[in-house]
Amino acid sequence: MDLYREQILDHYKHPRNFGHLEGANVTSEEINVSCGDRIVIELKLKGKGSAAVIEAIRFNGEGCAIDQASASMLTEAVMGMGVAKVMTLDLAYVEKMLGTTLTPSRVKCALLPLEAIQKAVQSVR
């Protein structure tokens, strides 16, 4: 297993959509208690209910390469995505996106950003 492939390291060192979102209408935070990782998602939803779409998204916080790369890639992936679709994303999706399978101890790291995004989206449904 080559977890630290070029693509993951690239997203870790140069995260996309990192920072604060001007005019965000939803934010959420997730913490991985066991390692102190923290991720904050700020996003702008357009439309109502399950027809709403993610119009803009930013993330910030601190974490390991897997956590940060996952956040970076996910924010790219969900841009313009409908919330109903966002809620169907799962571990299999994240693993495919990262291009690797994860050991049990790292699943939590990779899923933290997805959990934060889904929590944010759900809070306005």
Place this chain on the structure above:
Amino acid sequence: MFDPNVIKKDFPQLTRLINGKPIVYLDSTATSLKPRQVIDKENEYYTKYTANVFRGIYTTSEEATAEYEKSRELTAAFIGAVSADEIVFTRNTSESINLVAYSYILNSFNPGDRVVTTIMEHHSNFVPWQQLGKRRNISVDIWYTDEKGTLDLSALEKLVTPKTRLVALTAASNVLGTITPVTQIVKMVKKINPKCLVLIDAAQAAPHMPVDVGAWGADFVAFSSHKMLGPTGIGVLWARPELLEEMTPFNYGGDMISEVHVDKTVFKKPPHKFEAGTPHIAGVIGFGAAVQYLSALGMDNIRIHEKELTKYAITKLEAVSGLSFMGPKDPLVRGGVFACTMKEAHPHDIAQLLNEDNIFIRAGNHCAMPLHEHYGVSSTARASCYIYTTREDIDAFVAGLLKVQKTFS
């Protein structure tokens, strides 16, 4: 002195190859590996004299009981206890500390009383006081470590008040490596407030240095078998005999009673009144073998070995740019545990990359979140040493760290 390379041969797990490569085990602070002698002894109970203790009239039950109680005697001698009756077997250090909290403090402390503990405690010597404090309106005062990772003893004058009923502190930190001057601290506490009790978390001391409860002068001492070559699921609580007498069991059931009637029960004498139900018999017997193994090496020798290894590791780690580790830099006041942070990489990533070369370290907050918060770090990558750790293991760790730097730079 002993040779760690010879010691290694006693540990079956160190002969294992993963992906064709040997293991470098640097997580003994979490749990130690087990020597063949301990595994064989535990197995002996399962193969030769499996029977319940304290009740059979037949040969194997008597053998099991004798072996079980022999472990108690070995443990008492190991920590300088006067009598084996001062040794209570629990599940682990956490349970030993909770036993004190539930069987003594809950009954005898009053609202307004105070407890002092330190910021470098493992959660097991922190959360019980915090939670009990909330339930019984007992204040918990925190003794903070300084920037070097040591305790300022003069702070005790202010921390210990006439209302302070307990000082609960670790003898050695599982993150900073700091060894606390227990004898001196106990003396100071008792001088300020003779009625104040002292509980020592010896989970990181008993495996690594001589422990003498008489010299320490504390009232309670707790530690775990699994960090000192023994089986998991066994802990020890030592307490002054008069305190054990006074304490009310919080586990009721079989084995801990001498008489039960419809309307009343008479408990056994300590330590058995605290060991309700069938205990982890094989574990206790295996633990006896662990104590024998350590005693044969000599705890003084173990401390010398680790002091030298610590000195070596400090020099090597300080040469790695962008790397820092917590705790004092003087091998005389610290043990062989190195909680590191690296500019380039997150502790999780360090541990994961080292794992690719079978170098096993721990990443996280090591059950010491308040300490990590105190120093403003979210997590660390921790390598720790024991009797089977060699300079070559430290070299492998350092080489691994350099590899991590290369990957992330």
